[in-house]
Amino acid sequence: MNESLGHIFVDSFLINNFVLCVCLGMCSFLGLSAKFSTAWRMGVSVMFVITVSGILSYGMNIVLVMLHAEYLRLIVYIVIIAATVQLTEMFIKKNSPALFRELGVYLPLITTNCAVLAVPLFQTARNYNFVQSTVFALSASGGYCMAMCLLALVRERTELSDVPSLARGTALTLVLASVLSMAFMGFAGMGGGG
Amino acid sequence: MSTTTTPPNPFLNGLWRQNPTFVQILGMCPTLAITNSVRNAIAMGLATAFVLVISNGLIAAIRKHVPKQVRIATYIAIIATAVTVTDYLVKAISIPVYKALGPFIPLIVANCLVLERAEAFAAKKPVIPSMMDGAGMGLGFAFGLTCLGTVREVLGAGTFLSVPLFGPNFEPWVLFLLPPGGFISLAIWLLVFASFRERKQRKLQAGLTEIQPAEVRS
Structure with a gap:
């Protein structure tokens, strides 16, 4: 497959936004988006982890194909991710203890x-180089970060509004996410058939 | 997880009282992404239940030999193995289902529900109750997915298990097959369950106030 870089970027950032159009990363999207500051930090650390683990697993996939051990792919990938998360945790702990204290609880969650x-x-499935x-x-991770920030901003706004007590919490968040996701459906035509 | 009273039956606990979809709100990614038809929802629910039973059983079996510091990594490796088995199993059973579920079978590894059950239940209890808990949670999850899948398929395509329900003049509400429909139908289900719970609580409270005067008199 020979997709242009621009197409890949627009496709995974907007058209097939991981959170709002493919429904991935839901737990953190619904759970950690109550405050903008948390959502933003979580988004950036997920971006870092995704980029590093994406590059590492590209390398490991070559090794696995060479060894004819493709059935180990999933296990290897998840171990890479767990290791990257651990590394990020150590790195942040050493370089900025203040940030570590704020993110501490959420960092291990990135693994799942x-x-x-x-x-x-x-x-791997799309044979990207x-x-x-x-x-x-x-x-893709930038799209995740953007969706997190968007939902967090909307949720901060609804904090003070008068919502029926039944709908408070997850139900309201889901309705907001649904509206956001509907807006993102509008990007669907932008691919240009590429 | 803050259950003060341990219920007698871990199987029923997962199926209803601690239902992963409607009560604990765990494992949202497949819940929202795969439920655009009842068939996919059931297949996904059963695959997750299978993974839960295997991984809970294995983790409970080795729980005394795993050092505390590396337990999460160990659990994840075990879960990944169970998921790999399931992946090949689904491929062997039905190719159309495998194609429909796509990348979401490998993604069971990252389903918070599986790891949460490992940490909260299987790490502390013997093998058989852990497997029961896995089966209960898994079937509860499948039940949640099916509820959601029913709403979305009936409204979005006018069919149930690909059987047309409404005749040829029905205009399908395609939005319900897309992600926004997933969000909104889960929100509606949550509201329905929340209103049930509130009504039950109100009834309970009404019952209490009726009993109290009698107690005072005696």
């Missing part, structure tokens, strides 16, 4: 974020 695992799986994989990882 489906968006992180989906990037290596998709790039190295540059394409990197662009894909960056733009």
